[in-house]
Amino acid sequence: MTTQLDYDVIVVGAGCAGPAAAKKCAELGLKTLLVEKSSEPGGKNVSGTCLNMAALGDTDLHYIMKCPIEREIHSMRTYQISDDRMTVFNEMPKSGILLLSIRRDEFDKWHTEQARKAGAEVRLGIAVVDIIEENDVVQGVVLESGEQLRSHVVIDGGGVNSIVGRKASLIPKRSGQNMILYLTAAVYLGEEVINERFRDEQGGYCIEYYLAPGIQHKTWPWIFPKKDTVTLGTGGYMTKDLINNEFPNVQQYMQNFMDLPIVKKKLAGGRVESWGLHLEFDGKIAQKTKSGLILTGEAGGFVIPFLGEGMPEAFFTGIYAAKTAAECIQKNDISQATLSEIYEEFIQENLFMQGFMYVGEENKKSILSKTDEEIVEIMQSVVMGGGFITNVVHTKWLRGVENDSLEDIEDAQTFLEFIQPYRQVSTDYLEIYREMRAQAKLEEISTKGDEI
Amino acid sequence: MPADVTFHYYEGERGEFIQVIEERCIGCGQCAKFCTTGVWEKIDKIYKPIHLKKCAECGACWNVCDADAIIFGEPRGGTGVKFTHG
Structure with a gap:
């Protein structure tokens, strides 16, 4: 007996991966449902507030450039603070836009609307429980x-603790060095004040990272400027010493962060609009597919918290899951082996994901074995050496020299060549970006015209 | 600026979306240790999510419970924590 199917594909979760998957499924002609537990898309999401332009340069993600943007970010600033001094590092490409800051409540709504417009059915405010x-x-x-x-296929975009992945026994319990617990605070300052306090020397806007004793547990506290609010985040790896007598909860890290004199100055006159709390998994999910099921985004472990990367990985894997589902439904073969083979092939071909996963892993290796004091020292050389990418190359290279291993040195060389395109903000992206913004404007005008 | 963390919530009854399987709880208190909002309280020898209304649904308690004593579900009907400006 064949059971009547309600949909070709059911996508669970309207975060970053879900709407990307649902949109692509609908575009590929599949009868698609996107179901989200929150009353509004984005209502349960706190993380991922800056889109990486290097990722959006991928053809699959050009449409994302039409999203509601808070601010164009041009540079990165790192404050390294010890008892006796403060050192400030600026990382500034000569031209171009490094990141786009967004608000997840706005962005996820927009993204879900794109899935609906493409033809996916959307149901909000109802949780998948099994x-x-x-x-x-x-x-x-x-x-x-x-x-x-x-449905033929279920695509899980339900996030770090996704019920679908847990019920399918693919998502295990995780803590310790694989899980980060962090708090965010959105502080209202007003557009003018942010223009002034988060401007870089070339007149653009910058995101900021902070390194100081007592404000984090082996992670990087940050301040990201939005239009009229800034988002602060800090926390740490969930090892047993994250919480202790000195730090009875993660609020204490945040309090110390907010109490840094430089941060106090940056936030002067502001008020907290909203708090957020989130877990982020910093490791791999062993098996990302099961017959009839594909895990995407954070549910599938496609996130690199160490680099603050997760949204592009979620978009990419959402889209790849949709393409995989379409191909497998066409072939009438939704077995784990086939889903996995096709899905993994898409992922392996994505240079952005491969490059950033590698950078994340290598850096994490060099951080987790160290004490906080040693980390600050490493960070200094990392920042002075031009960032995390350079750290990978340097550590591999030095290891090779120390151990007399030509293999390590060659590895470093190969990786350096491979990653070059992502060290620069290409002007190609900028042209596409301008075109997409112009299109977004036109679409907005035509929507308003329809309403009239 | 005080880091006195409070959260916004959607209106409506959330239901018992976190539960403890009492015979499995060994009273180790990891759930309470890693809970940012103070949901958990020790009653006799085991921990219970007494202040579930303060929960921000991060799932730390479920992840750190080695005894598999916690059922971590979803708030009912689109209710529960509401993040904005993220």
Whole structure:
């Protein structure tokens, strides 16, 4: 007996991966449902507030450049503070836009709307509580109402603690050196004040990172400027010493961060509009597919918290999951082996993801084994050496020299050549960006025209 | 600026979306240790999510519970924590 299917694909979660997947599924002609537990897309999301232009340069992600943007970010500033001095490093490309800062509540709404416009059905405010699994094949999902929905493929974009991934036994419990717990605070300062306090020497705007004792646990506290608010974030790896007598909770790290004299000055006159709390997984999910199921974004472990990277990985994997689903449904083969083969091939071909995953892993290796004092020292050389990418090259190279290993040296050389395109902000991206912004404006005008 | 963390919530009854399987809880208190909002309280020998209304749904408690004593579900009908400006 064949059971009647409700959809070709059910996508769970309207974060970064879900709408990208649902949009692509609909564009590929699949009958698609996007289901989100929150009443509004983005209502449960705090993280990922700057889009990396190097990733948006990928053809698959050009449309993202049309999203509601808070600010164009041109440079990065790092404050390294010890008891007796403060050192400030500026990393500034000669030209171009490094990042786009966004608000997740606005962005996720826009993105979900793109999926709906492409033809996906969207249901909000209803949680998926279980999967339907028969003979080791995922057949659909169970909603909190008890309603059962069946599809050829389920795409899980449910985030770090996704119920779908957990019910399918693909997402395990994680803590220690693989999980980061962090708090965010959105502080209202007003547009004019932010223009003044977060401007770089070339007249652009910059994001800021801070390194100081007592403001983090092996991570990088940050301040990201939006239009009229700035977002602060800090926390740390969930090892047993994240919480202790001196730091009874992560609020204490945030308090110390906010109390740094330079940060106090930056936030003077401001008020906290909203707090956020989030877990981020810094490791790999062993198996990202099951027959009838594909994990994407944070649910699939596609996030590099160490580099603050996660949104592009979620967009990419969402889109690749959609393409994989379409191909497998066409072939009438949604087995784990086939889904996995096609999905992994897309991921392997993405140089941005491969490069950044490598950088994240190598840097994490060199950080986690060190004490806070040693980390500050490393960070100094990292920042002075031009960032995390250089750190990977340097450490590999030095290891090679120390151990007399030509392999390590060659590895460093190969990686340096490979990563070159991502060290610069190409002007090609800028042309595409301008074109996309112009298109977004036109679409906005035509939508308003329709309303009239 | 005081880091007195408070969260916004959608209106509506959230339901018991975090529960403890009492016979499994060994009272180690990891859930309470890693909870940022003070949801957990020790009652007799085990921990219970007494102040569930303060929960921000991060899932730290579920992740650190080695005894597998925590059921971590979803708030009902689109309710629960509401993040803005993120």
